[in-house]
Amino acid sequence: MAVLERTARATGLSLTSWVLFASSGPLAKAVMVAGWSPAAVTSVRIALAAVLLVPVVAVLRPRALRFRRADLWLLLGYGLLGVAGVQLFFFVAVARVPVGVAMVLVNLAPALVALWVRVVRRTRLPGLVWLGIGLAVAGLAVVAEIWQDTRLDLLGVAAGLASALCSAGYFLLGEHGASRHDSFGLTAAGLAIGAVVMVAVSPPWLLPSELLTAPSVLGGLRAPVWLALLVLAVVGTVLPYLAGLRALRDLPSARASVLALVEPLVAAVLAWLLLGQALGLTQLAGAVILLTGAVLVQLG
Numbered sequence: 316m317a318v319l320e321r322t323a324r325a326t327g328l329s330l331t332s333w334v335l336f337a338s339s340g341p342l343a344k345a346v347m348v349a350g351w352s353p354a355a356v357t358s359v360r361i362a363l364a365a366v367l368l369v370p371v372v373a374v375l376r377p378r379a380l381r382f383r384r385a386d387l388w389l390l391l392g393y394g395l396l397g398v399a400g401v402q403l404f405f406f407v408a409v410a411r412v413p414v415g416v417a418m419v420l421v422n423l424a425p426a427l428v429a430l431w432v433r434v435v436r437r438t439r440l441p442g443l444v445w446l447g448i449g450l451a452v453a454g455l456a457v458v459a460e461i462w463q464d465t466r467l468d469l470l471g472v473a474a475g476l477a478s479a480l481c482s483a484g485y486f487l488l489g490e491h492g493a494s495r496h497d498s499f500g501l502t503a504a505g506l507a508i509g510a511v512v513m514v515a516v517s518p519p520w521l522l523p524s525e526l527l528t529a530p531s532v533l534g535g536l537r538a539p540v541w542l543a544l545l546v547l548a549v550v551g552t553v554l555p556y557l558a559g560l561r562a563l564r565d566l567p568s569a570r571a572s573v574l575a576l577v578e579p580l581v582a583a584v585l586a587w588l589l590l591g592q593a594l595g596l597t598q599l600a601g602a603v604i605l606l607t608g609a610v611l612v613q614l615g
Contacts, residue, residue, distance in 0.1 A: 325565035329574045332559035337581035339551030342543055345531040349540050351522075353406040356544075358510075358517040361398060363548035364556075365506040372503045379500025389492050393501065394508025397485030398556075402509075403516065404478035411471025418579050419456050420475025424482035425572040426452065431487060432569050444569065450604055451576045457601025482575070486568040493564040502556045 343356050372379055382390060401421070408417040425448050432438050492501045531543045563571055 335555035379497035398509025400481030408475035454604030
């Protein structure tokens, strides 16, 4: 019973994590409409999240930031792949291929995680898991309506696949680190490393100061961009990373990666509620297929 309770709690934390990650979509969209580039939003988002979390962990849980030299590869991998890499490559993909195609490519991560578990760890996965992953990815393709634009850019596709690889690294490295380290310390270290990479790519200090005070509109509400970025850093970055990493302590990476497919679905619903971007009947059917695949993976 205790195992079932831990699994249920971890599943709840993982779903909470991806719902919070999904909230970052409308928030980032509101900031970009105010004149920010995707790279600038990501750079400030991760840097601000690191600036907010690292001092808190250093004061309240200083032992969580004590790592051995042997942990360096884990910290670098988690920060470079799970924090910076996913964001960077995804935005490169979005710039060169339709958003729907980019979403499908990055969400191939569950299949990559399952392949790693099967080939590298030599762990046999039930047929329901593979069927569920296939249905979930197919459902996502329907939600994204990838047939609407047939343009194919090889660099964009490569970036999308690279983003999927980084996302798979997030799950596998997170699963490895969560069982050995405090989730607060590992999240703080990963965000700090990711922030260094993103700041190098898009230095925030080069941004015009008036962009911070520009108005952003979300769901009929108007707020200065700096407030939207603060909410994005806390609600859309710090909290979901903490919840997701804690969930990986009791949840296998193959299952957690499929739950991540809830993120684009929730993002689509939020875009409908907050930005007026309605879902069509075909997209709703795709959502049902996606959720059916996720349920099959849980049963498997």
